Amino acid sequence: MTSGDCDIKEVPFSVTVARPHGTQVVISVAGEIDMTTSEDLKETFEEALEPVPGRLVVDLERVEFCDSTGLATLVRINDRCGSRGVGLSFLPSPTIRRLAQKTGLSTLLPLAGA
Numbered sequence: 001m002t003s004g005d006c007d008i009k010e011v012p013f014s015v016t017v018a019r020p021h022g023t024q025v026v027i028s029v030a031g032e033i034d035m036t037t038s039e040d041l042k043e044t045f046e047e048a049l050e051p052v053p054g055r056l057v058v059d060l061e062r063v064e065f066c067d068s069t070g071l072a073t074l075v076r077i078n079d080r081c082g083s084r085g086v087g088l089s090f091l092p093s094p095t096i097r098r099l100a101q102k103t104g105l106s107t108l109l110p111l112a113g114a
Contacts, residue, residue, distance in 0.1 A: 011062055013037045015044045023054035030062035033070030041070075045077050055087040063093045071099060078109055 013031035020026060025048045033041060048056065058077060066074075074090065081088040091112045092100065100106040 011064055013040070015041050017044060017048050019053075024057065025053040025055070026057045026059060028059040028062070032065040033060075033063055033073065034065065034067045035069040038069045038073045041073050042076070045073075045080070049080070049084065049086070052084055053086055055089075056081055057089050057091065059091045060096045061091050061093050063096055066096055066099055071103065071105065074109060075105065 011031045013033075014029070015037075016028050018026045018028070027041075027044060027048055029041060031037070056077075058074075074096075078088060080086075089110050089112045090096070097106070097111060100109055100111060
C-alpha cells in the first residue's frame with residue numbers, strides 16, 4: 001500500500017425489507033443513495049406498502065452518502081406514508097442526520113434519536 005492509498009471500504013448499495021412484527025415493516029438501506037440507486041429504494045418502498053403496514057421503519061444507519069436525489073426520495077417516502085396513514089421513522093446514519101440538519105429536513109422527517 002502506498003501513502004496515497006486509503007483503507008476506506010465502500011459498502012455496496014443494498015435495500016432489504018423485513019416484516020418482524022405483523023404490521024411493522026423495516027426497510028434497511030446500506031451504501032449510497034444517489035441518482036443511480038434511488039429508483040431501487042423507491043420501488044422497494046412501494047412494494048413494502050402492499051399491504052399497507054401500520055408502521056414503517058427506514059433503517060439508514062449504514063448509508064454513507066446521499067445526494068439530492070436521495071434526499072428527495074426520503075421526502076417522497078415521508079409524504080406517501082403521511083397520505084396513507086402509515087407511522088414512519090427514519091433511523092439515520094451520521095451522514096443522513098447531518099444532511100437533514102443542514103438542509104432543514106430534520107424538521108420534516110421523523111428522525112429517531114433527534
